[in-house]
Amino acid sequence: MDSLIAAFSAAALVLMVRSALGLTRAGGADPSTEAHSVTLALYGCLVALVTLAMFVTLT
Secondary structure, eight states: OHHHHHHHHHHHHHHHHHHHHHHHHHTTSOHHHHHHHHHHHHHHHHHHHHHHHHHHHHO
C-alpha cells in the first residue's frame, strides 16, 4: 500500500506542477488555457485529498 500512496502523491505533484507551469505560460492571453490549468490544479487537489484519505485510513 505504501507504493500506491507514493504513486498517488507523485501524480498529485505532477498535476500541480503542470498547472503552475501552464498558468505562468498563459500570461492572461487565452482564457481557455487558464481554465485548463485551473482544471489540472483541481484534479491535483482531488488526487492529494484521496491520497491523504488513503494514508489516514490505512495507517
